[in-house]
Amino acid sequence: MAEQPTFEDVVAAAQRIEAHIRHTPVTTSKSIDDTVDGRVFLKCENLQRTGAFKFRGASNAIWLLSDTECARGVATHSSGNHGAALALAARTRDMDATIVMPAVSVRSKIEAVEAYGGNIRFCGPTMADREAMLEEVLAETGAVPVHPYDDARIVAGQGTAALELTEEIDHLDVIVVPVGGGGLLAGTSLVAERYGIAVYGSEPAQANDAKQSLDAGRRIATTPDTIADGLRATIGVLNFEVIRNRVRDILTVSEDEIIAAMRFVWQRVKIVVEPSAAVPVAALMRYRELFNEQRVGVVLTGGNLDLDALPWQD
Amino acid sequence: MAEQPTFEDVVAAAQRIEAHIRHTPVTTSKSIDDTVDGRVFLKCENLQRTGAFKFRGASNAIWLLSDTECARGVATHSSGNHGAALALAARTRDMDATIVMPAVSVRSKIEAVEAYGGNIRFCGPTMADREAMLEEVLAETGAVPVHPYDDARIVAGQGTAALELTEEIDHLDVIVVPVGGGGLLAGTSLVAERYGIAVYGSEPAQANDAKQSLDAGRRIATTPDTIADGLRATIGVLNFEVIRNRVRDILTVSEDEIIAAMRFVWQRVKIVVEPSAAVPVAALMRYRELFNEQRVGVVLTGGNLDLDALPWQD
Structure with missing residues (x-):
């Protein structure tokens, strides 16, 4: 297993990516505060470049590459946000990026990868499909793989969102973030541990592999069936060790x-x-008794979706 | 005609309402900058309390009332945003507010007035319907009328959005705002004149009374037929004098x-x-040659609409 990332890696990542990422705003909402009966601070990573926090981890990974690795380009598989993030991050270093995407991905996410100059290779819907296609790409191109979440470079980069949040907002009691592959939750956990802040993950009940894994003390995969397309991945091996x-x-x-x-x-x-970014907000509402009179940080992870197919219009 | 408001009135309004309003963020978008080939600063009044800049003018009017006037309550007619703003502003001073609304108003705007504790009186769709019903309410209740736009108190309050924008962003060349009844445009003009910033109004071609009036040198009413429900009013008498x-x-x-x-x-x-808030953005895109290499301020006026009936889904 790869070495576990540390809090110091998150701090180093923040410095490394500072010139490339957007320092996103933190907003508040009286409606949410009233609902939860606490004070909620929303870190708007939907306003991050590429519309998602994934640009943080991708930028950290890209800017850690040696010049030799740079020349080889990078490749990954992603249902969308990591792919767009890696494509744009690669462009900031003038490198090639190949993104393996399920053909069923959200259309706007496919368009984003194209807009950022990524080379798209479509694959079937399962994780096995993605991994097989990525192996093919790596063999063909010699590109450096950058896993979407189970990678210490990615975890350290994703942790910078929580780091910024703690720098801007004093005395947080708790941070809630969504969990899919677990990169964001792992990075957030490292920051929260340092500052004595409690951390909750949040995930769809219909993609509850992280919950099951935490309860069982070992990784358990499920068959996700959720509208939150960013959270369909199974929690990574490295990330599970970090968060457990x-x-x-x-x-x-x-x-x-x-x-x-x-x-x-x-x-x-x-x-x-x-939808994925709404998951921690839904958790605040459902489990509001956990958050009464608390100062609660939430990472709103992204804002990429098809405006033609909103879920309340079915 | 009422006395024209001045720049100093805007400054006084800013101090008067400071404790009540939200100092809204200014955001930028590389996509918009690239489209316009300029640098665009978006003043997010959609994040203002009640979801629209109207809360500024309403708060200024409310906090200018004498204690005797307070006891009488206030009344107005509004298709939505001014009504919600006046209802909430009245609540901050523990007063009654009666809002005359067309029965065809956007549902979420009706719900907002209710949520803020306003007393709603429904009327027919025309301005004449609104005015007749308002007269009735004033006769019944003795309330103090607060016109939605053609009122120096309102103009001064609306101008505080541009004032904040100029305080936060240096060296603006131009500001673009939508024009309906003209309260925002009038207030913005007072601020822009003081700082030597150019001002454009923007309006739907299908509700172009301000454009026709400006070209003719006198107020001309039209029959508006636009999705921008906040911009269906005819430019006010006072406001036309301020902006012309x-x-x-x-x-x-x-x-x-x-x-x-x-x-x-x-x-x-x-x-x-x-939709009303998108009008100045549409103007930037259509007339982009006016804004090349300019530093452009835009007031995004509001964010209230029915999420069930988005215009690109027809």
């Missing part, structure tokens, strides 16, 4: 709760979040 | 351009704006 003794719990929410929370954020906070 | 020698031009845009700009802001800037 650092998070307080994983809070699960229903599909209806995710959609309602997403709509609530659009209607009340006036910002566009994708 | 202060704005460079009124830029008109088509319904399709408004919808495309609205979608662009949602998709790329990741914030929720209502």
Whole structure:
């Protein structure tokens, strides 16, 4: 197994990527505060470049490459946000990036990878399909693989969102982030541990591999069936080791709760979040008794989705 | 005619309402900058309390009332944003507010007035319907009328958005705002004149009374037919006098351009704006040659709309 990332890696990543990423704003909402009966601080990574926090980890990975590796280019598989992030990060260093994407990916996410100059290779819908296609690409091109989440460079980069949040907002009691592959949760856990802040993961009940894994003490894969397309991955091996003794719990929410929370954020906070980013907000609402009178940080992870197919219009 | 408001009135309004309003963020978008080939600063009044800049003018009017006037309550007519703003502003001073609304108003705007504790009286769709019903309410209740736009108190309050923008962003060359009744444009003109910044109004071609009035040198009413429900009013008498020698031009845009700009802001800037707020963005895109290499301020006026009936889904 790769060496575990540390808090110091997150700090180093923040310095490394500073010139490339956007320092995203933190917003608040009286509606959410009233609902939770606490004070909630929303870190708007939907306003990050590429529309998602994934640009942090991708930038850290790209700017850690040697010049020799640079010349080889990078490759990854992604349902969208990591792919777009890696494509744009590679462009900031004038490198090639090949992105293996399921052909069923959200259209706007495919268009984003194209817009950032990534070379797309479409594959089937399963993780096995993705991995097989990526192996093929690596063999063909000699590119350096950059895993979307189970990679210490990625974890350290994703942790910089929570680092910025703690720098801007004093005395947080707790941070809630979504968990898919677990890169963000792992990076956030490292920051929270340092500052004595509690951490919860949040995930769809219909993609609750992290919850099951945490409860069982070993990684358990599930068959995800959720609207939160960014959270369909199974928690990574490295990431599970990072989080297992650092998070307080994983809070699960229903599909209806995710959609309602997403709509609530659009209607009340006036910002566009994708379903995955609504998951921690849904968790705040469902488990509000955990957050009464707390100062709560939430990472709104992304805002990429097809505006033609909003979930409340079915 | 009422006395014209001045720049000093805007400064006084800013101090008066400071404790009540939200100092909204200014955001930028590389996508918009690239489209315009300029540098665009978006003042996010969609994140203002009540979801629109109207809360500024309403707060200024409310906090200028004498204690005796307070006891009488206030009343107004509004298709939505001013009504919600006046209802909440009245609540900050523990007063009654009666809002005359067309029964055909956007549902979420009706719900907002209710949520802020306003007493709603529904009326027919025309301005004459609104005014007749308001007269009735004033006779019944003895309330103090607060006109939605043609009122020096309102103009001064609306101007505080541009004042904040100029305080935060140096060296603006030009500011673009939408024009309906003209309160925002009038207030913005007072600020821009003081700092030597050019001002453009922007309005739907299908509600182009301000453009026609400016060209003719006298107020001309039209029959508005636009998705931008906040811009259906005819420019006010007072406001026309304020703007006629202060704005460079009124830029008109088509319904399709408004919808495309609205979608662009949602998709790329990741914030929720209502059609009226997309009008100045549409103007930037249609008349981009005016803004090349300029530093451009835009007031994104509001974010209130029915999420169930998005215009690109017809």
